Amino acid sequence: MNATALTARQLRYDQKSFWRNPQYVFFTVIQPVIFLFIFVSVFGNKTTLVNGHLIKRSTYYVPAITTLAIMSATFFNLTISLSRLREQGILKRVRSTPLPPGVFLAGRIGTSVTVSMLLVALLLAIGRLLYGVSLPTHTLPACIVTVLVGAAALSCLAFAVTAFVPSEDAAAPIANVIMLPLMFISGIFIPASEIPSGMQDVANVFPVKHLFEALLSVFDPSVGGAGFAWGHLAVLVAWGCIGALVAVWRFRWTPAGQ
Amino acid sequence: MIATPQLRPPSVPAPPPASAVLRVNGLRKCYGDTVAVDDLSLEVHRGEIFAFLGPNGAGKTTTVEILEGYRSRDGGEVDVLGCDPREPTRAWRARIGVVLQTCAVQPELTVAELLRLYGSYYPAPLSVGETLELVGLSAERDRRAGTLSGGQQRRLDVGLALVGDPELLFLDEPTTGFDPAARHHTWEVIGGLRDLGKTVFLTTHYMDEAQALADRVAVIARGRIVAEGTPDDLGGRDHAATAITFTLPDGVAVGDVPGVDVPLVQDERGHVELHTTTPTRVLATLAPWAEEHNVELEELEVRRPTLEEIYLRLTEQS
Numbered sequence: 044m045n046a047t048a049l050t051a052r053q054l055r056y057d058q059k060s061f062w063r064n065p066q067y068v069f070f071t072v073i074q075p076v077i078f079l080f081i082f083v084s085v086f087g088n089k090t091t092l093v094n095g096h097l098i099k100r101s102t103y104y105v106p107a108i109t110t111l112a113i114m115s116a117t118f119f120n121l122t123i124s125l126s127r128l129r130e131q132g133i134l135k136r137v138r139s140t141p142l143p144p145g146v147f148l149a150g151r152i153g154t155s156v157t158v159s160m161l162l163v164a165l166l167l168a169i170g171r172l173l174y175g176v177s178l179p180t181h182t183l184p185a186c187i188v189t190v191l192v193g194a195a196a197l198s199c200l201a202f203a204v205t206a207f208v209p210s211e212d213a214a215a216p217i218a219n220v221i222m223l224p225l226m227f228i229s230g231i232f233i234p235a236s237e238i239p240s241g242m243q244d245v246a247n248v249f250p251v252k253h254l255f256e257a258l259l260s261v262f263d264p265s266v267g268g269a270g271f272a273w274g275h276l277a278v279l280v281a282w283g284c285i286g287a288l289v290a291v292w293r294f295r296w297t298p299a300g301q
Numbered sequence: 302m303i304a305t306p307q308l309r310p311p312s313v314p315a316p317p318p319a320s321a322v323l324r325v326n327g328l329r330k331c332y333g334d335t336v337a338v339d340d341l342s343l344e345v346h347r348g349e350i351f352a353f354l355g356p357n358g359a360g361k362t363t364t365v366e367i368l369e370g371y372r373s374r375d376g377g378e379v380d381v382l383g384c385d386p387r388e389p390t391r392a393w394r395a396r397i398g399v400v401l402q403t404c405a406v407q408p409e410l411t412v413a414e415l416l417r418l419y420g421s422y423y424p425a426p427l428s429v430g431e432t433l434e435l436v437g438l439s440a441e442r443d444r445r446a447g448t449l450s451g452g453q454q455r456r457l458d459v460g461l462a463l464v465g466d467p468e469l470l471f472l473d474e475p476t477t478g479f480d481p482a483a484r485h486h487t488w489e490v491i492g493g494l495r496d497l498g499k500t501v502f503l504t505t506h507y508m509d510e511a512q513a514l515a516d517r518v519a520v521i522a523r524g525r526i527v528a529e530g531t532p533d534d535l536g537g538r539d540h541a542a543t544a545i546t547f548t549l550p551d552g553v554a555v556g557d558v559p560g561v562d563v564p565l566v567q568d569e570r571g572h573v574e575l576h577t578t579t580p581t582r583v584l585a586t587l588a589p590w591a592e593e594h595n596v597e598l599e600e601l602e603v604r605r606p607t608l609e610e611i612y613l614r615l616t617e618q619s
Contacts, residue, residue: 140394141422143391
């Protein structure tokens, strides 16, 4: 079997494994949907200032929660599942087989990206059907590219962080300590216009805000053109490369202490 | 259906020397200043079950992980199936199967799914049905791996290592923590591997496991091999003294027992014990005497030293 066929098979089994795990499905799929309902239901009719003009909060929260969903499907899910696979010896076992290690890792990333795409579609559908948030069709390619770039970059960062996770139980707290504050200061829950500028400057260094703003420009009705936010995408690619380098440098296949 | 085990009876002579599938010469591994493995040499022949015994910290796991390609070494020559495991290739990995000491599986997948997935990693895998039969999990094929009992999970581990149809299997403590029934069931599975012509490198803490399964055993202590042989002749076990124990009834003193050429030792509970290399001759003296004096030698027992006793002696000495 060639590498593509092997990766496709690996992806299929990883998908099965993902959808049968209630913990992964809840935190990755159901939680963002609940967040979207709550934020849009509570604040949806307000407006908020984006790029110098007012947009409806329902329009604001669809890309915000989409960002959260992509992070759940990639960064959180990969950090937690890879730490588990490593600490329980599953990675070590896989390493003893002739499966090329890259194929195994590609299957994991593929699963996260696939789940991200499905989630984005789900959140867009909910936004469109329940809250009348429109996705301008001319920005659809930009939307897909942004989701793919963001998902890939966050997956690489997950591999990097996993290398420093000392135990299975430490994975979720570490992922949250890194990402939860970033989500707050990047405007995922609280509109960016209400966040102090010093905090926004900090947020500007990290990838979360750039993914969110790239998605926001896809949804912002006043943004003309194809909606590609090249500057934000470039920052995401840079973070993805940093993550990949750290992962190559430090990623382990064996449990801690072995 | 489970493959019938062939637990080798003690009378069967060791098989003729076959080609070595695994050869280690002068292996050395240090962690900082600590020498974990020191000038270790061993050989494993095709088709045999080789048990590698030793206390914790003796260098057992380090050695096995070097052979499996997980760990680097500081010196010596290692040849596993014609390859140096320092540079493992995909083709080489396809010829070995590894059951790690502790390893889980994706608990959400079923037994059959896992076997199909792992089988797909190998060029010429066994069928899922065949593997399930070999490890006795046919009835569990559609169960999620996370719902299996400890013994069943371990047999699934063996199945996952076996599904690629490897020539050589490494089994690291395959039955640690099992109840007796699960252990015997797993032994049957491992014994069945011999019938398939597989070579098995078994690591264990249980001497009864080595006794029941192994063709040859080697004992490692403090990074060196201290003894090597069959379970029956390891460390001179075949020539070692046999223990004869019995209890004398009230009123019979140990001094009343006729002289045998070895000392009799009586403990405070009245058990008499002697060690002899000629147990038949000793019994030929004791039995007529007991009959003549109407003495019943209660709890009479004739016992060769167990593999465990030999093992403890070997590992304490070094």
